[in-house]
Amino acid sequence: MIKNICCIGAGYVGGPTMAVIAQRCPHIKVTVVDLNEKRIAAWNDPDVNKIPIYEPGLSQVVAEARGRNLFFSTEVDQAIDEADMIFISVNTPTKTYGIGKGMAADLKYIELCARQIARVAKNDKIVVEKSTLPVRTASAIKDILDNTGNGAQFQILSNPEFLAEGTAIEDLFAPDRVLIGGDTTPEGQKAIQQLVDVYANWVPKDRILTTNVWSSELSKLTANAFLAQRVSSINALSELCERTGANVNEVAKAIGLDSRIGPKFLKASVGFGGSCFQKDILNLVYIAKSYGLHEVADYWEQVIIMNDHQKRRFAKNIISTLYNTVSGKKIAFLGWAFKKDTNDTRESAAIYVADDLVNEQAEIVVFDPKVGQEQIQFDLNYLNTRTEEENKNAVKSVANPYEACKNAHAIAILTEWDEFKSYDWKQIYDNMLKPAFVFDGRNILDKKALEDIGFKYHGIGVNEI
Ligand code: UDX
Ligand code: ADP
Secondary structure: OOOEEEEEOOOOOHHHHHHHHHHHOOOOEEEEEOOOHHHHHHHOOOOHHHOOOOOOOHHHHHHHHEOOOEEEEOOHHHHHHHOOEEEEOOOOOEOOOOOOOOOOEOOHHHHHHHHHHHHHOOOOEEEEEOOOOOOOHHHHHHHHHHHHOOOOOEEEEEOOOOOOOOOHHHHHHOOOOEEEEEOOOHHHHHHHHHHHHHHOOOOOHHHEEEEEHHHHHHHHHHHHHHHHHHHHHHHHHHHHHHHHOOOHHHHHHHHHOOOOOOOOOOOOOOOOOOOOHHHHHHHHHHHHHHOOOHHHHHHHHHHHHHHHHHHHHHHHHHHHHOOOOOOOOEEEEEOOOOOOOOOOOOOOHHHHHHHHHHHOOOEEEEEOOOOOHHHHHHHHHHHOOOOHHHHHHHEEEOOOHHHHHOOOOEEEEOOOOHHHHHOOHHHHHHOOOOOOEEEEOOOOOOHHHHHHHOOEEEEOOOOOO
């Protein structure tokens, strides 16, 4: 039976997942390690509200388990040495250099982990891939472990993460399914069973699925590709709705009632973001291309092309509506995170919309309940489209939404934070330049109520022609 788990990587996946395993399995010691000292220090902050990741319910789980059987540390070697089971939960960003640039996953951090495990491990271990990885990564990890280790035996399992940020704790408490892939050998099956036993502490057995490694790895990419495809499909229709006078919310509702289609993931938006969708689809495309399957690659790539178009279209619409110039105009952004209830901003549509508007010399002031100036500047600088100084001058962030909107020409809603709905919109209107525009990139505000106040409202796929 597994008694000691180590997780390498204390990020959005490793942190919440391990916190829940520790809370639900008090008999297992769980140590989460990371090279980033600042991040570990934040996880250990006596004030649980200061942990580095914002996720509803997470701080309570951490408060219960931390110091009991949940530990955060920078002592990577020690944690590896002591563990029976090691989760690899490090980041796998899209490559920014060399072959596969802009498409393939950068497996540098994964390989470093594998080498570190090989160097440190003195006894047999089960290594679990938790990060999203291209198909056949497990075999690379196995190669390194088998050929550079100290004679210890390793079993590699794939246990992809299906949690969505903002609902991570809910998703971990009651997952639709847990997927565990492993070797078909008796040793592989034994390792699978040991991980099944960990989850069985709180997940019903019929929700724990076991497969071979490749199916498990590919299922993760496929699930995200299908979800992202739904968003791109409805977003593609949103543009047609705007031209024809149909209302995309009504269309989504009407088709969602068909039980074969279902109501979820049909919210038209300014475009999907997050660390998974784009990266996983690009991975899928890259894998397909590398097997010479060009039609397969093109089919999935279109999901990304549509998403890029949707972000760009939103910015274009703001510019053309504001009389074809936003130069020197103040535009307030409500929201910067890629979705509500998270402080994660990776691939957020807000970044790209801001970039387009700054190219047109707009002045942007951002308010996000959980994202501050430092992160916003980091995201813009990461795009590498202008200097840090220029970004600082063009995009500012304030801690108060009313201040963000004061004297603005237009407001753009980039994230669907619930609190935006309960703002005093009359007060916001009174303090804006007229005509006052709202570009609701999430269709969360009440169009009629805003128009009654005097706003000119533009949602996604809902305008009268
Ligand atoms: C996703 C998967 O849902 C999850 O299973 C996987 O483990 C990781 O990737 P996440 O990226 O956290 O999770 O968020 P998700 O809720 O899937 O949203 C992704 C993006 O799509 C967000 O920007 C969201 O705003 C957008 N979206 C989602 C829409 O625009 N419309 C929708 O109807 C749903
Ligand atoms: P995710 O959303 O996949 O969890 P994050 O970027 O939030 O991604 O988290 C990944 C974490 O992994 C980062 O905190 C990073 O410092 C850590 N990390 C990367 N490589 C290593 C390594 N070799 N050893 C320990 N931690 C690592």
